[in-house]
Amino acid sequence: ALRFDYTSDFPAGLSCSLGLARPLSDRLKLSLNASRAYRAPSFSDLYWPAASGVEGNPDLKPETAYSADAGLKYEATGFSLSSSLYARYVEDVILWQAGDDGVWRPSNWGEALYPGLELEATRQSGPAWARLSYTYLHSYVVSGELELSDDKRVPMVSEHSLDLSFGYEEGKVKTSLSFRYTGPRYLKMANVAYEPSHLVVNCHFSYKAGPRLAFNFDADNLLDERYETVQGYPMPGFSLSSGVELRLEK
Numbered sequence: 657a658l659r660f661d662y663t664s665d666f667p668a669g670l671s672c673s674l675g676l677a678r679p680l681s682d683r684l685k686l687s688l689n690a691s692r693a694y695r696a697p698s699f700s701d702l703y704w705p706a707a708s709g710v711e712g713n714p715d716l717k718p719e720t721a722y723s724a725d726a727g728l729k730y731e732a733t734g735f736s737l738s739s740s741l742y743a744r745y746v747e748d749v750i751l752w753q754a755g756d757d758g759v760w761r762p763s764n765w766g767e768a769l770y771p772g773l774e775l776e777a778t779r780q781s782g783p784a785w786a787r788l789s790y791t792y793l794h795s796y797v798v799s800g801e802l803e804l805s806d807d808k809r810v811p812m813v814s815e816h817s818l819d820l821s822f823g824y825e826e827g828k829v830k831t832s833l834s835f836r837y838t839g840p841r842y843l844k845m846a847n848v849a850y851e852p853s854h855l856v857v858n859c860h861f862s863y864k865a866g867p868r869l870a871f872n873f874d875a876d877n878l879l880d881e882r883y884e885t886v887q888g889y890p891m892p893g894f895s896l897s898s899g900v901e902l903r904l905e906k
Contacts (some may be wrong), residue, residue, distance in 0.1 A: 661694055666718050669694030693721045697750055701762045709888070711762045714716045721746040734780045744770040749799075753811055753844060754887065765845075766799020768810050783826035789819040797845050808847050808883050811888075813837040828864040833857070843887055854883035868903040 659671040673691035675788075680686055697716040704712035725742035748764040755761060772793040779786045795810035802808055809815065816839035823832035834857070841851045857878040864870045880894040 659694075661696065663696060666696050669696070669718055669720070674701040679807050684729055685731075687727045687729070688875045689720070689727075690724045693723070695721070695750070701750060706759075708888075709758060715864075716750060719746060719748050719753050719764070725802070736780070738775070738779045740774045742770075742772055743761070746770070749810075750888075751811060753800060755797065760886070760888075768796065769798055769804070770813075771796075771812070771883070785823050785825075787819070787821050791817045793817075803844070808845055809842050811844050812841050812851075812890060813835055814841050814853075829862075830864075831859075831861045831891050833859050851884055853880050855879065856881055872899045872901065872902040873899070 657671075657673045659669070661669045670730065671692060671694045673689065675687065675689040677685060677687045681803050696711075697719045700712065701716055702712050702714050704710060721744055723744040724741060725740050727738060727747035730736065749766060749768050750762050751765055752760055752762045753765070770793060772791060774792075775790045775899040776789075777788045791815060793815055795813045795815075796804055797806075797808040797810055798804060807850045816837070818837040819834070821832060821834035824830070836858075838855045843849045843851065856876075856892070857877040859878060861873045862870055876895045877891075877893055882890065882893065884890055
């Protein structure tokens with residue numbers, strides 16, 4: 657795959673990727689991938705208005721990344737298991753952080769290396785299903801005077817994350833229960849202060865009352881977890897919501 661980006665605001669960028677896949681047996685497949693990616697700053701990155709302790713940075717440069725991964729996938733009736741080892745090196749990383757003045761703004765703060773492991777398993781048994789996904793990401797800051805041996809994590813990047821969900825769907829009823837764990841995330845490159853880990857549990861239920869009418873019910877953050885994805889901006893606690901879906905078709 658090839659992609660070429662050209663804008664009047666930034667230097668042109670080329671993104672490309674090459675992937676290879678080979679069956680090792682009827683149920684096991686090996687895959688290899690390598691890529692180069694170009695990402696220009698978003699409109700919000702550049703021009704977010706200065707208000708409420710947040711502002712954009714119109715001097716940002718594009719971000720360039722190089723990555724490679726090797727994976728194995730096993731598939732059987734009603735079950736699949738996949739694993740992938742990967743590494744990603746990024747130049748001119750665009751990262752939002754709080755400055756010494758307390759204002760959050762993005763900057764091209766340097767280079768980073770992201771080696772990691774991904775595991776995913778799915779299980780289907782009749783109307784019931786389950787899915788497990790785990791990511792281990794041991795990031796390294798390698799900009800300025802920092803090297804791999806300094807062992808500094810990239811700010812706001814969790815080392816461990818886990819998603820577990822269960823569901824049931826039969827006839828008019830569909831329901832699911834999901835668990836999402838996010839490990840601690842350092843706030844700055846000094847790796848001293850950090851956002852603590854959190855676990856969020858959500859539940860969804862829907863009932864199809866007719867070919868065009870459905871009722872939906874959601875219970876989010878069942879454990880009323882107090883957490884922040886961005887420092888200083890608390891996420892909602894326990895909440896209930898419902899909705900009606902009506903399809904108007906000929």
